[in-house]
Amino acid sequence: MDKKELPIGVFDSGMGGLTAVKELRDILPHEDIVYLGDTARVPYGSKSRETILSYAAEDLAFLKKVGVKFTIAACGTVSSVMARDNIFEDERSCGVIRPSVKTAAEVSKNKKIGVIATPASISSGNYERLLKELSPDIEVYSKPCPMFVPLVENGYVERGCIPAVEIAKEYLLPLKQAGIDTLILGCTHYPLLSGIISDILGDGVRLISSGAEAARHAQRLLGEKGLLSTKSGPGTLKLYCTDSADLFMENATHFIDLGGARAERVSLGE
């Protein structure tokens, strides 16, 4: 098959990477997409670096076996933990951390940038390091938000949902007090909480969706390499997960309109 017509592969620990898929489908409607959500092992963000690296290697191997032209590690945790080694930062792949850091540094006016992500992402120190590398005068305010992924995975995302609002206030009010004008949603689950987050921080704080930024970065790279599909019809979406396909389908509808896409359960590491 012509390499241009191979699918784009996207993976995450669970559903969060579907925020990257949503953006991909908007900006590259003719591309076929293969998505893997490692739903049997989500969350990654509270696990050790070694465990996260071994899970990510299995996710990658699966997409390689399927055959993709480009891979997006649409998981802030995997991207952060691997950022120091520049894995997922070549012409065939990207993570979510570098594209979102670049955009945040570009759009922030007062150079006070907040980063919210999983505990593993924040403790990797890589969001802060990369922001400072881009511009040493940026002040970074980081906050791990361990309760956000369970809230999203369980559908507690609507504006006014009291438990979600209370937890979000606890995490976000210190960032508001610090005067940030830009907030990186460093976990790909978090855009589902955008309404709640904006209500707390106000309109003056720009939210950066790391999954959407990665999708736009992939579009640029594929364009530069002449690897965009030349098909004229709508691209297909194939979904794989490692836990129940029915559960996946049910939860995935919170993230994107699945159209006719079906999920299939697979075992990794075989």
Ligand code: DGL
């Ligand atoms: N979407 C993942 C991330 O971006 C979810 C976090 C997790 O698995 O803990 O970090």
